[in-house]
Amino acid sequence: MTNLTPFLKYLAELHKPVKLSRFITWGVENMECRLHCGACCIAPSISSSFPLHPNGKEAGERCKNLTDDNLCKLFGKPERPKVCHDFKATEWVCGSTAIEAIAILNELETLTR
Ligand code: SF4
Numbered sequence: 001m002t003n004l005t006p007f008l009k010y011l012a013e014l015h016k017p018v019k020l021s022r023f024i025t026w027g028v029e030n031m032e033c034r035l036h037c038g039a040c041c042i043a044p045s046i047s048s049s050f051p052l053h054p055n056g057k058e059a060g061e062r063c064k065n066l067t068d069d070n071l072c073k074l075f076g077k078p079e080r081p082k083v084c085h086d087f088k089a090t091e092w093v094c095g096s097t098a099i100e101a102i103a104i105l106n107e108l109e110t111l112t113r
């Protein structure tokens with residue numbers, strides 16, 4: 001995996017103190033979401049209230065709306081958080097595996113905290 005740290009630090013510095021969720025949506029959608037990945041449903045925090053998470057979700061907490069095979073139970077429903085709807089799969093965030101995506105998202109979460 002390419003070392004993205006300098007690039008992520010540069011972007012984080014540019015956009016501090018913008019929340020990670022907002023920051024990611026500025027990416028350009030340039031790939032199809034990997035089905036059954038689920039990394040963006042675990043690594044980032046979500047501050048708003050949504051089903052099964054009345055106080056939002058902590059970074060690293062698995063979303064309770066994620067099925068055992070890592071699909072969103074709220075997909076297509078109005079109660080799905082806006083931040084989830086707005087999140088677009090991009091290569092620089094999603095990497096080539098779920099493990100890479102978790103690592104990148106963790107790093108972004110830390111850098112934009
Ligand atoms: S991290 Fe990227 S590839 Fe994985 S579920 Fe989220 S949008 Fe899809």
Ligand code: SF4
Nearest residue numbers: 041063065066072084
């Ligand atoms: S609501 Fe759906 S898309 Fe949003 S974090 Fe939970 S499982 Fe993922």
